Amino acid sequence: MSCFDPVPPRHSFAVLSLRRHLAALPSADFLAWCSPMNVVARHLVLLVGLLVSFALLFVGAGVAIPLAEWDLVDIASEGGTALLAALWCLIVLCSRPDGRVTRLLAGGLACIMLGSWADCLDEAFDIDKSALWDNALEGLLPFGMLVLTAGMYYWRHEQANLSEHMRKRERLFRSHRPFDRITQLADAAYLREQLRRESGNGQPCALVLFDIDDFHRINREHGHAEGDRALQAVAHMLLLNLRNDDLLCRYAGDRFAVLMPGLTQPEGDSAARHLCHMVGTMRHHAGSRRVPLTLRHGCADAHGAPDALLAGLCRQMDAV
Amino acid sequence: MIAWQPASEASIPARLQPALALEYGRSHDLPDAALLRETGLAGGPAPDALVSPAQYLQLLANTLRALDSPDTSFMLGQLMLPGHDGAASHALVQAPNLRVLLETLCRFHARLTPLLRPRFETWDGVALLYWVDAYGAPSLRPALVEMHMTALVALCRWLGGERLPWRFCFNRGAPRHIEQHQVHLGADLRFGCQLDAMLVDAAWLDRPWPRASEMASRLAQHAAGSEPARAPGLPAALYDYLLEHVREAPTLERTASDFGVSPATFKRQLLRHHTHFQGELDQVRTHVALWLFQVRRADNEEVARYLGFHDAANFRRSFKRWTGLTPGPIRAAIDGELGWFARLSGA
Numbered sequence: 236m237s238c239f240d241p242v243p244p245r246h247s248f249a250v251l252s253l254r255r256h257l258a259a260l261p262s263a264d265f266l267a268w269c270s271p272m273n274v275v276a277r278h279l280v281l282l283v284g285l286l287v288s289f290a291l292l293f294v295g296a297g298v299a300i301p302l303a304e305w306d307l308v309d310i311a312s313e314g315g316t317a318l319l320a321a322l323w324c325l326i327v328l329c330s331r332p333d334g335r336v337t338r339l340l341a342g343g344l345a346c347i348m349l350g351s352w353a354d355c356l357d358e359a360f361d362i363d364k365s366a367l368w369d370n371a372l373e374g375l376l377p378f379g380m381l382v383l384t385a386g387m388y389y390w391r392h393e394q395a396n397l398s399e400h401m402r403k404r405e406r407l408f409r410s411h412r413p414f415d416r417i418t419q420l421a422d423a424a425y426l427r428e429q430l431r432r433e434s435g436n437g438q439p440c441a442l443v444l445f446d447i448d449d450f451h452r453i454n455r456e457h458g459h460a461e462g463d464r465a466l467q468a469v470a471h472m473l474l475l476n477l478r479n480d481d482l483l484c485r486y487a488g489d490r491f492a493v494l495m496p497g498l499t500q501p502e503g504d505s506a507a508r509h510l511c512h513m514v515g516t517m518r519h520h521a522g523s524r525r526v527p528l529t530l531r532h533g534c535a536d537a538h539g540a541p542d543a544l545l546a547g548l549c550r551q552m553d554a555v
Numbered sequence: 556m557i558a559w560q561p562a563s564e565a566s567i568p569a570r571l572q573p574a575l576a577l578e579y580g581r582s583h584d585l586p587d588a589a590l591l592r593e594t595g596l597a598g599g600p601a602p603d604a605l606v607s608p609a610q611y612l613q614l615l616a617n618t619l620r621a622l623d624s625p626d627t628s629f630m631l632g633q634l635m636l637p638g639h640d641g642a643a644s645h646a647l648v649q650a651p652n653l654r655v656l657l658e659t660l661c662r663f664h665a666r667l668t669p670l671l672r673p674r675f676e677t678w679d680g681v682a683l684l685y686w687v688d689a690y691g692a693p694s695l696r697p698a699l700v701e702m703h704m705t706a707l708v709a710l711c712r713w714l715g716g717e718r719l720p721w722r723f724c725f726n727r728g729a730p731r732h733i734e735q736h737q738v739h740l741g742a743d744l745r746f747g748c749q750l751d752a753m754l755v756d757a758a759w760l761d762r763p764w765p766r767a768s769e770m771a772s773r774l775a776q777h778a779a780g781s782e783p784a785r786a787p788g789l790p791a792a793l794y795d796y797l798l799e800h801v802r803e804a805p806t807l808e809r810t811a812s813d814f815g816v817s818p819a820t821f822k823r824q825l826l827r828h829h830t831h832f833q834g835e836l837d838q839v840r841t842h843v844a845l846w847l848f849q850v851r852r853a854d855n856e857e858v859a860r861y862l863g864f865h866d867a868a869n870f871r872r873s874f875k876r877w878t879g880l881t882p883g884p885i886r887a888a889i890d891g892e893l894g895w896f897a898r899l900s901g902a
Contacts, residue, residue, distance in 0.1 A: 398873040416583075416624070423734035454633060455713055460582070487626060488738035545734070553718065 260508075278328045282321045282348070289352055289372075297360030307356055313355035320348035320379075339386030346379025375415050415485045418461045418470040423545075426484040426492050430541035433496065441503020442537035443497040444548050445473070445510070445530045450489035457521040465528060466521050474547075476513050490552070494537060504534040531555050556815040559792035562690040562828055565605035567669050568640075568787060573606045573614055575634050579627075580618045589621045590614060607789060608669060608690040619737075620696055625732030625797050628698040629739040632705030642665050642677075642779035649775040650837070653711060654760040657684055659776065660707070665785040671703045672753075672791035678850050681684070682760050687841075689788035691749030700751045705739045707753070715764050724748035749878055789828050790835065795840040800822035804863045807832045809882055810836050837877045844874060848886050855882055861884030 240505045245415075260416060324344035331337040353372035357386060362369045415441055447469060454462040466489065473483055480493040493502045493510070511530040519528045533551040559750045560566050569575060577599070578592040587599055593611045600606055606614075619627050637647040643663040650656035666671050686703055688696060704723065711719050722743040723736070729746040730736070736744050739865040772899065784791070795803055810832065811821035825831050840862055847853040847861060859870035874882050 424731070451633075451712055453707060459630070459634070486735040486738065487732075489628070490734075490738045542733075546737070546742060549737040553720075553742045 246333050251386070264275025275325070275329050279326055282345070283348060284326060285345070286317070286321070286352055289349065290356060293356040293360040293362070294355075296366070297356075298360045300359055300361050306376050306543075310355055310358045313351050313358070314372060317348050317352035317355055320351060324348060336386055336389045339382055339389060341388050342381025343379045343381075346370050346375045346382060350374070350378075350379055376516070417466055418471055418485045420485040422484060423492070425481070426486065426494065427541040427545070429482060429494055430537060430544065433494065434538050438497060439499045440537040440550065441498040441500055441506075441533045441534055442544065443493045443495065443503055443507040443510075443532055444486065444552055445469075445491045445493070445507070445532045447489040448529045449532060453521070453526060457524075461521040461526075464521070465526065468517065469514055469528060469530070472514050473510055474544055476510055488501055490549075500534060500536045504532075505533040507534050557792055557796060557813060558785040559787035559789045559814065560608070560874065561824065562609040562788060563607055563752055565607045566611075567608060567611055569604045569606045570602045571638060571640055572635065573603075573611050576611070576614050576618050576631060579631055580621065582898065583622055585618070585621050586854050589749045590617050590751055598730070607742070611797070612690065612692050612695060614668065615698070619695075621716070625735050625791060626739075626861070628701040630704035633707035633709050635697060635702065636710040637658075637666065641668055642775065642782055644778040646772070646775040646804065647710070647822045648714070649768070649772045650714065650764070651709035651769055651772050652761050652763055653682075653715070653755075655772060656711065656714065656889050657760075659779075663779055664791075665787045668703055669785075672787055672794070673707075676699055676836065676846075677757055679752055682757045683752055683754050685750045686792055687794045688830075689791035691788070691790050691825075691830045693829050697725075697730070701727065701736070704751075708740055710871055714766075715762075719755055719759055721753050724750065724752045724754075726751050740758045744764055744774075749845055788829055789824055793825075793832075794839060797836055798843070801843050802861065807820070837873075841877045844870075844882070845885070848882070854886075858882070887890055 274359060321344075324341050327337060327341045327344060331340075353369070353375065357373070359370070414420060430442070447465065450462065450465070453465055466485070467493065470483065470485065473493065477483060477493065478495070480496050484492045485493075486492045493507070495506060498506060511532055514531045515527075517528060519526050530550070533548050533555060535548050535551075537544065577587075581587070591597055591599065591614065591900070594610045594617070596606065596610060596614070611768070617834070618631070637644040640663075643659075643666045644664065646659050647656060647667065650659055650826065657673070660667055661673050661675050668689075672689045674685055674687060675766055676683045676685075684707070686700055688699075692699065708719070709723060720743070721741050722745070723740055724745045726748055727746060749755070778871070787795075790813060792814075793810070798809065800810075807821065808818050811818040814821060816824070822832065825835070843862065844858050847858045849855070855867040855871055859865075859867045862870065864870040864873065870880060874880075
């Protein structure tokens with residue numbers, strides 16, 4: 236993935252992959268980046284400033300064409316294109332984190348905006364035909380289209396990377412539900428939706444719940460920030476050991492759920508034991524102190540009403 | 556005269572429960588402006604300042620709304636107990652078993668859990684702890700119950716070193732985020748009940764906890780008891796009063812005079828706490844009727860007599876008005892296999 240920083244070799248793989256995930260996903264940083272109105276306002280001021288300075292340039296350099304000779308249809312279509320391109324540019328800037336793809340998309344749209352705007356101003360002001368700058372400005376329109384196309388091309392790459400990354404987290408179809416803030420996994424509502432889909436077909440499917448042993452003690456002794464880090468570490472270890480068809484969710488608190496399509500209950504149970512073993516071999520540290528992380532699990536056949544299935548499995552987890 | 560604390564009067568040290576909520580919000584990147592909106596605490600409260608319960612409630616409402624995540628109330632609950640209230644918190648931590656812990660919590664509730672008042676009852680091998688609104692916050696009630704139940708469950712688990720087999724009833728319909736209840740509280744959940752309660756087999760009450768020391772506990776209790784007590788909120792004080800006088804058909808006039816104010820002032824004060832006298836009285840009578848059904852296996856006739864109704868038919872009509880259900884189905888549920896309480900005592 237080209238957009239990531241080179242990672243110094245001293246980091247463990249879990250940290251490395253954690254960094255990757257944080258860099259690749261619309262994380263809390265991104266939300267914080269996007270939310271303040273002043274970001275929108277800043278971009279808006281920039282775009283309006285460009286449009287106004289172009290208008291002033293034309294007013295200064297050209298001769299106004301009498302109102303009666305204006306071609307209103309041309310002015311409306313070119314001016315409209317410029318304004319809509321400005322709006323698209325603003326949407327792109329406000330809805331994506333900064334990066335190559337964002338800059339190409341926004342830059343392309345800005346060029347289209349300026350090119351159309353120059354066209355539009357041409358209708359109202361007569362510029363000497365020999366002036367090269369006017370032709371160059373109109374050339375911004377096709378140039379912008381090329382830049383936008385390049386942006387689209389890299390966007391496609393980025394999307395393919397993201398899809399690969401998201402596969403174990405969302406399975407089959409994408410819905411725009413918010414992901415869990417800490418682990419970036421889907422939540423219990425999404426799991427129930429998937430269970431409903433699964434109960435319809437006749438294929439075997441196993442559902443496993445995992446709890447972290449003595450998780451409450453990590454929270455009490457090391458604080459909630461360390462607790463959150465432990466959740467992230469476990470989530471990544473589980474993700475690394477799942478098949479592509481499996482779905483990992485954060486059910487709630489320290490409970491994770493894995494849906495394993497195609498596996499019967501005994502097969503799911505054996506896969507779950509392997510996952511517990513993998514997490515158990517992990518070395519997790521809070522500061523410089525080692526914190527052992529172990530899991531316990533419960534496994535069931537994932538057919539039947541999701542609510543009853545989950546309630547039953549949760550009861551089983553309480554008894555473990 | 557009965558001591559009580561109005562919701563508008565500053566009585567909670569800002570460095571205690573309000574600081575926890577504020578800190579939680581800040582750790583989730585929420586700006587102070589969003590957290591402190593409409594609390595009148597712009598700029599953040601000074602560490603040694605007092606905050607009114609109404610301001611604390613508004614702070615919680617802001618936090619819940621801004622985070623808009625189903626686990627917020629549960630996470631806040633994890634942080635809440637034992638708290639940092641010096642002697643009272645120390646007395647909680649030193650409790651040698653569940654019984655002393657619950658008694659300590661109820662004794663110092665105005666300091667430890669100012670927003671909800673816990674009440675502890677035990678009978679027939681069942682221990683019951685239920686939560687009464689202390690300052691009248693109907694819209695926040697479900698979140699407050701989740702928060703306080705989580706706080707107590709987490710504290711018991713920490714002190715006892717194991718998960719207690721609590722069972723929970725909620726005075727609300729089943730929520731969408733039931734997974735949070737299952738993980739933070741337990742799998743034995745029942746919704747649509749008449750009170751917000753947690754139950755456990757009474758055998759757990761006297762089982763000694765690791766690190767238990769009777770003497771340390773007694774000293775801590777004494778230290779906490781010698782500090783000036785804080786009065787409960789008006790709805791909590793009224794609940795206690797009505798429970799004590801429920802057989803004497805309490806009236807607004809009589810109650811107001813026992814609280815040392817005129818009936819008009821009393822009414823106005825209750826209104827400020829989003830409640831009214833009749834509503835509180837009906838709630839207490841519902842709880843007493845349920846208790847009689849459950850513990851005394853009473854029939855309608857006996858309950859009617861106990862609560863001072865003319866006859867069983869009258870009581871039946873009133874009960875329907877309070878709960879939306881006639882006593883019949885509720886008694887059947889208590890007696891029958893569905894019985895929440897019965898299942899526990901039979902276990």
